Amino acid sequence: MIEIDAITKSYDQTVVVDHVTLTIEPSSVCAVVGTSGSGKTTLLRMINRLVEPTSGAIRIDGEDTRNTHAYELRRKIGYAIQGHGLFPHRSVGQNIATVPKLLGWDKDKTRARVTELLELFQLDPAQFRDRLPRELSGGQQQRVGVARALAAKPNILLMDEPFGALDPVIRSKAQEDLLTIQRQFETTIVLVTHDMEEAIHLGDKIAVMDEGKLLQFASPQQIISKPATPFVAELIGTGERPFKLLSLARVGKFVEPGSAEGDPIDISATLRDAYAELLWSGRAALPVSEKGQVIGKITLDQLSSHARPQ
Amino acid sequence: MRPGIIVRLIAFAVLLTFLIAPDLFEPFFGMLTKNGQPAIYNQGSLLDLTLNHLAIVFAATFAATLIAVSLAILVTRPFGVEFLPLSRSLANIGQTFPPVAVLALAVPVLGFGTAPTLVALFLYGLLPIFENTLTGLVNLPGTVAEAAKGVGMTWAQRLFKIELPLALPVILAGVRLSTVISLATATIGSTVAARTLGEVIIAGLTSNNTAFVLQGGLIVGVLAVLIYDSLAALERWLMARTGQAKRAAA
Numbered sequence: 001m002i003e004i005d006a007i008t009k010s011y012d013q014t015v016v017v018d019h020v021t022l023t024i025e026p027s028s029v030c031a032v033v034g035t036s037g038s039g040k041t042t043l044l045r046m047i048n049r050l051v052e053p054t055s056g057a058i059r060i061d062g063e064d065t066r067n068t069h070a071y072e073l074r075r076k077i078g079y080a081i082q083g084h085g086l087f088p089h090r091s092v093g094q095n096i097a098t099v100p101k102l103l104g105w106d107k108d109k110t111r112a113r114v115t116e117l118l119e120l121f122q123l124d125p126a127q128f129r130d131r132l133p134r135e136l137s138g139g140q141q142q143r144v145g146v147a148r149a150l151a152a153k154p155n156i157l158l159m160d161e162p163f164g165a166l167d168p169v170i171r172s173k174a175q176e177d178l179l180t181i182q183r184q185f186e187t188t189i190v191l192v193t194h195d196m197e198e199a200i201h202l203g204d205k206i207a208v209m210d211e212g213k214l215l216q217f218a219s220p221q222q223i224i225s226k227p228a229t230p231f232v233a234e235l236i237g238t239g240e241r242p243f244k245l246l247s248l249a250r251v252g253k254f255v256e257p258g259s260a261e262g263d264p265i266d267i268s269a270t271l272r273d274a275y276a277e278l279l280w281s282g283r284a285a286l287p288v289s290e291k292g293q294v295i296g297k298i299t300l301d302q303l304s305s306h307a308r309p310q
Numbered sequence: 311m312r313p314g315i316i317v318r319l320i321a322f323a324v325l326l327t328f329l330i331a332p333d334l335f336e337p338f339f340g341m342l343t344k345n346g347q348p349a350i351y352n353q354g355s356l357l358d359l360t361l362n363h364l365a366i367v368f369a370a371t372f373a374a375t376l377i378a379v380s381l382a383i384l385v386t387r388p389f390g391v392e393f394l395p396l397s398r399s400l401a402n403i404g405q406t407f408p409p410v411a412v413l414a415l416a417v418p419v420l421g422f423g424t425a426p427t428l429v430a431l432f433l434y435g436l437l438p439i440f441e442n443t444l445t446g447l448v449n450l451p452g453t454v455a456e457a458a459k460g461v462g463m464t465w466a467q468r469l470f471k472i473e474l475p476l477a478l479p480v481i482l483a484g485v486r487l488s489t490v491i492s493l494a495t496a497t498i499g500s501t502v503a504a505r506t507l508g509e510v511i512i513a514g515l516t517s518n519n520t521a522f523v524l525q526g527g528l529i530v531g532v533l534a535v536l537i538y539d540s541l542a543a544l545e546r547w548l549m550a551r552t553g554q555a556k557r558a559a560a
């Protein structure tokens with residue numbers, strides 16, 4: 001659990017982060033979203049003390065972060081940034097092994113961990129371990145950056161626009177991979193982004209920042225259906241709201257008994273996918289399948305009622 | 311690349327032969343003498359002079375590297391930034407002083423011989439190394455510096471594992487520049503009785519013997535080219551090894 005308690009940062013007279021208070025639950029993803037210059041990066045960097053707060057406190061599992069040396073704190077917290085920041089003179093394997101080495105892990109354990117992570121991120125160890133970062137594609141570099149952040153099995157992972165430099169296809173793949181890994185290791189993730197779509201997709205909770213202030217801290221459903229200020233509503237995009245709500249829920253929860261005509265939709269698809277398919281094929285209901293077996297149907301009426309704030 | 315290496319190897323072989331057995335070249339240098347002047351420098355061993363010349367240059371450059379790099383490290387740390395302008399102007403002053411003036415000023419204090427030459431070469435060598443080390447340390451990619459902090463390296467770990475290795479090629483470019491300047495400047499040291507190749511040139515000038523002047527000049531010139539090229543090759547190798555595209559090096 002990360003407790004951010006009335007944290008403030010000013011440079012000279014300018015307040016960059018203004019009395020932000022929020023609590024991030026263990027094993028959850030908190031997406032910090034806002035326009036450029038709103039103080040997201042500064043807020044994130046205060047968690048691992050790359051920036052020292054002007055006032056306020058941050059506690060991790062109840063322990064004030066100021067009670068530990070900054071460098072020791074950082075070794076326990078994964079940190080991945082836009083443009084990855086890989087060390088250009090060190091091989092992929094050495095980059096990933098950075099924190100384990102700092103922590104004094106023995107050679108075999110470190111090597112095994114590097115292998116494990118390379119495989120997790122679909123990079124063949126035999127092929128990639130000894131390459132230099134510049135010999136990788138942008139997407140591969142980004143994955144190595146996240147692998148390095150996760151190497152010492154931190155409970156917390158801080159990410160500053162980690163997918164910002166990726167093209168859309170690689171980007172959505174990287175987002176899916178991140179969610180899979182997050183669920184597998186139950187990592188607490190604080191992720192900064194300027195993209196509301198990404199925040200809604202990844203966040204269990206979303207923190208909306210503007211001019212250093214926290215405007216709203218709530219679940220994606222609440223942010224979409226009850227934006228706290230006009231600015232939050234604008235970030236979401238008013239015309240997009242029904243679709244964003246639909247994209248948050250999966251077909252599985254809304255299956256009705258019965259069947260319908262035509263090709264089935266998978267139970268794991270989002271309501272948004274189902275809605276698109278209904279409109280496209282001009283049907284009023286879709287059969288729902290699980291592992292290839294039709295188990296029920298989902299109807300247009302139901303979707304419409306879910307696309308409104310409840 | 312290939313023909314270049316061959317030319318340099320030949321130049322090195324010729325230089326070595328000349329230093330060990332200068333008399334072999336008597337027919338060539340004989341063409342430049344008149345009135346039965348000696349064709350080959352005869353007031354001491356050319357090999358000894360060359361080795362002494364190189365020793366002075368390397369000692370001065372080594373000391374300059376040590377001090378300049380340490381200074382550049384200090385002024386790029388948070389506690390040292392205040393001294394950045396001061397140290398820059400000091401190093402600049404060292405450079406704007408003509409080496410002859412440094413020699414003239416050093417002799418009353420240090421006496422004749424090698425010492426004033428060492429001091430002049432040392433002062434002269436500081437600036438290029440200092441400036442290049444600064445460039446290398448300051449121009450580190452921002453994300454790399456940020457990541458090094460973010461993973462939890464202490465300042466010493468960041469310096470020795472990240473900053474210096476990445477800056478090394480640029481630092482080396484400064485050392486290369488210093489070495490070559492010193493190699494040429496050291497000849498002036500003979501005017502205050504340092505044993506360098508300048509002796510050969512001065513002996514030639516005072517006795518109006520073109521062959522001597524040419525011998526001294528050629529040895530220094532060939533040494534400079536060979537050392538310059540070897541260090542440049544080492545830099546390119548380091549650049550590739552440290553995974554950096556060629557960065558601007560002074």
Ligand SMILES: Nc1ncnc2c1ncn2[C@@H]1O[C@H](COP(=O)(O)OP(=O)(O)O)[C@@H](O)[C@H]1O
Binds near residue numbers: 011034036038043
């Ligand atoms: N070291 C600093 N000194 C002065 N101002 C800074 C510093 N770091 C950030 N700022 C300012 O703080 C504001 C918020 O920056 P940042 O946290 O990077 O915003 P975001 O990540 O949301 O784009 C910006 O106006 C920026 O110029």
Ligand SMILES: [Mg+2]
Binds near residue numbers: 040
């Ligand atoms: Mg930012």
